[in-house]
Amino acid sequence: MTTLAEAPTSVYRRVLARRSLRRVLPGLAVSALGDGMSMVAVAWLALQLAPPAQAGVWTGLAVAAYSLPASVGAVVFSRLVRRMNGAALVAVDAAVRAVVLGTIAALALAGALSALGFVGLLAVSSLLHAWGNAGAYTLVAEVLPAEEQIAGNALISTFTQAALVAGPALAGFLTAATGPAWVILADAGSFLVLALTALPQAGRSTAVRSGGGGIAWGELLRRPQLLGLVAVTCVLYFLYGPVEVALPVFVARELDASPGVLGAYWAVFSVGAVVGGLSAGLLQRWSLWTVVVGVVIGWGLALLPIGLAAGIWPGLVGFAVGGVIYGPFNAICTALFQRTSPPELLSGVLAARTALTIPSVAAGTLLGGPVVSEIGGQRTLLLSGVLTVVLGVAVAVVVRRPPRGDG
Numbered sequence: 515m516t517t518l519a520e521a522p523t524s525v526y527r528r529v530l531a532r533r534s535l536r537r538v539l540p541g542l543a544v545s546a547l548g549d550g551m552s553m554v555a556v557a558w559l560a561l562q563l564a565p566p567a568q569a570g571v572w573t574g575l576a577v578a579a580y581s582l583p584a585s586v587g588a589v590v591f592s593r594l595v596r597r598m599n600g601a602a603l604v605a606v607d608a609a610v611r612a613v614v615l616g617t618i619a620a621l622a623l624a625g626a627l628s629a630l631g632f633v634g635l636l637a638v639s640s641l642l643h644a645w646g647n648a649g650a651y652t653l654v655a656e657v658l659p660a661e662e663q664i665a666g667n668a669l670i671s672t673f674t675q676a677a678l679v680a681g682p683a684l685a686g687f688l689t690a691a692t693g694p695a696w697v698i699l700a701d702a703g704s705f706l707v708l709a710l711t712a713l714p715q716a717g718r719s720t721a722v723r724s725g726g727g728g729i730a731w732g733e734l735l736r737r738p739q740l741l742g743l744v745a746v747t748c749v750l751y752f753l754y755g756p757v758e759v760a761l762p763v764f765v766a767r768e769l770d771a772s773p774g775v776l777g778a779y780w781a782v783f784s785v786g787a788v789v790g791g792l793s794a795g796l797l798q799r800w801s802l803w804t805v806v807v808g809v810v811i812g813w814g815l816a817l818l819p820i821g822l823a824a825g826i827w828p829g830l831v832g833f834a835v836g837g838v839i840y841g842p843f844n845a846i847c848t849a850l851f852q853r854t855s856p857p858e859l860l861s862g863v864l865a866a867r868t869a870l871t872i873p874s875v876a877a878g879t880l881l882g883g884p885v886v887s888e889i890g891g892q893r894t895l896l897l898s899g900v901l902t903v904v905l906g907v908a909v910a911v912v913v914r915r916p917p918r919g920d921g
Contacts, residue, residue: 525665525795534657534715538601539669541711542650545608546673548704550681551688552615555697556580556636558689559622563629572629579636582876587641588869592862595645600653601715603861607646608709612702614639619699644872648864653715655852655860663852667845668794675787675841682780733859734866740854743806743847744867746909748874750810753902755878756885756894757817764820764891775826782830783837790841797842805846807910812839814902821896 530536557573564572595603618635621627654666688697734741765776797805816836820829848864855863886894 541708543673545704545708546677548701550677551685552701554685555694559694579633583637583640584643585869588644588865600649601712603649605712607642608705612705615702622695644868648861652861664849665795667848671844672791679784751874752878756882759882760891760894782834786834786837787841790838794842794845803913809843811906817899
């Protein structure tokens with residue numbers, strides 16, 4: 515069993531010593547950076563393609579199209595991917611992303627892309643993304659023993675958070691210098707790198723899908739701990755959704771600050787999340803549900819400074835601390851799925867989780883618009899923080915005596 519002292523160093527060295535993971539991890543890191551760049555480029559290209567009077571509508575549709583159809587693809591393509599191992603799922607999703615994003619870039623550079631075509635192609639690019647995401651964590655479970663899986667999960671989650679630090683900043687510079695189409699082309703290239711690194715590992719797992727229904731709704735329903743964790747995650751993400759609307763309004767209108775200040779909030783959160791994610795191994799011996807409850811309550815408390823105090827600095831400190839607290843969340847939650855799901859159904863269970871959680875953020879974001887219009891950005895941030903703390907306390911009461919075998 516891994517000790518707490520070993521977690522930050524020895525465990526990560528053992529994870530990186532696994533050839534299958536060592537070959538795929540660089541591709542995951544590169545594609546995460548590409549996705550971070552597309553956070554800016556997708557919205558900016560939508561603004562260029564949309565009629566001026568409808569810029570907000572088309573920008574929202576484009577951003578949603580880059581993620582939401584993954585929930586549909588999780589169901590529609592479940593039988594198609596049921597026999598694929600983790601690396602194969604990653605490779606197929608990355609290949610689709612690379613081809614479709616490359617097509618978007620080529621059409622945009624040729625002046626042949628419409629706003630409707632842009633949104634449609636973005637939707638196609640994301641159809642297999644729930645399976646690609648599930649495949650990355652399935653690969654971790656396939657090649658690592660249980661005591662090293664949290665560290666493996668943390669590495670993957672940390673790549674995403676680190677990309678949110680570097681990706682948007684790099685995209686802002688490149689978009690200004692070359693235009694958003696070239697940035698999207700770079701994103702396509704990043705997924706091509708991931709496809710090429712994952713493809714040689716496809717089919718090598720001993721836990722190859724052995725039939726069944728692909729996306730494992732039944733397995734999720736049969737395991738109350740997993741279903742409960744998905745429900746908690748969905749509510750947490752729903753309560754987070756309004757933050758993405760409220761924060762820009764708070765910065766621009768209520769603080770009268772620059773876009774750089776908005777970037778600073780997300781940057782300090784992402785830096786904190788990188789630190790927190792890499793520290794997930796320190797929580798190896800803690801009850802996973804205890805960590806989940808701590809993260810939920812901690813993130814809610816971290817929103818209170820920006821919701822209560824005037825000025826920029828209290829919110830920056832709160833977001834930085836919130837990032838550290840939130841950082842281990844995905845690694846810890848995924849470990850619970852990896853430990854309790856049958857290996858042959860793991861990718862299907864993880865895809866089911868993704869299919870449910872992706873719309874939760876979108877629903878919260880959609881609700882955030884009218885809430886911010888009614889009560890303002892700062893009060894919306896405060897409301898999100900308070901309700902998140904309430905959620906954490908409620909979960910703590912429910913799981914105070916968890917069932918045997920899932921924790």
